[in-house]
Amino acid sequence: MTTSPTGACAPLLQLDRISRRRAGRAAVQELSLSLQPGQVLGLLGVNGAGKSTTLSMIAGALRPDSGSIRLGGIDTREQPELTRTLLGWLPERAPLWAELTVAEHLAAHARLRGLNGAAQRNACTAAIERLELQPLARRLAGVLSQGQRQRLGLACALVHRPALLVLDEPANALDPVQAVALRGLIREQAAAGTAVILSTHLLAEVTAVCDRVAILHDGCLRHDGPVQADDHQALERTFFEIAMHGDAAARAA
Ligand SMILES: Nc1ncnc2c1ncn2[C@@H]1O[C@H](COP(=O)(O)OP(=O)(O)OP(=O)(O)O)[C@@H](O)[C@H]1O
Secondary structure, eight states: OOBOTTSOBOOSEEEEEEEEEETTEEEEEEEEEEEOTTOEEEEEOSTTSSHHHHHHHHHTSSOOSEEEEEETTEETTTOHHHHHHTEEEEOSSOOOOTTSBHHHHHHHHHHHTTOOHHHHHHHHHHHHHHTTOGGGTTSBGGGOOHHHHHHHHHHHHHTTOOSEEEEESTTTTOOHHHHHHHHHHHHHHHHTTOEEEEEOSOHHHHHHHOSEEEEEETTEEEEEEEOOTTOHHHHHHHHHHHHHHHHHHHHHO
8 A cells, every 4th residue: 555745545546537438428527536445435326327437447448538547556558457457347247258167267367367376276266165156166157147147257356356346236136145245245355455346226235335435427426425324315315316417417517
């Protein structure tokens, strides 16, 4: 962790006015955000607000048209291979190879993130155990259920113990038991110093696990503030206000 002369921690992630157009429309506009190690940020917004586009840019899968992204103090555009080792990404639909087993997926992800030999084996075992995938380790990804695919995607995202976890609707397809287990997993990662960005449509998920919440509307950041764990209604009010009047608020601003 980098500390400034004033004693303040440098952010792990810094988005500086990033923008991206998709299909001729502004999907993300002049978005600035920063995140400290161990922080859990909830990312909310109505359908099409720009959440997945933002996460894809952070993960290096999409390039911003303008603005910059720094991870661990490094510009992701200048050193993409290095910054990719610092993050784990679960996209909206976990990209899996149907003909590889669960164990083979983890080995491949660990190897791609620079882990070899005993370090790779230990990391894969830990991820398989943490996501309770032991009974499925030899099963082909092509025959997994949706929830099992999601758990494998999560295991692949965290196998190399990234500094930043980027999770796009991770509770999708999880049963209620696994959804609660996911909250525990996210808090555990944060306690170990991993920063987490959690894009979700579940406001309860945000009040349960996030320290902070950012709300996007039409690609613009409309709200960035702390989450009151015991005040679900406050978050609901803020969200619906922005969802219904976001454009009016933007015009007024
Ligand atoms: N592959 C794509 N090609 C063209 N336009 C896209 C593509 N993906 C998203 N968009 C557009 O970019 C804008 C932002 O979409 P994005 O998927 O980032 O929103 P989102 O907040 O993640 O939505 P959702 O909650 O529905 O997943 C939308 O107008 C969408 O139509």
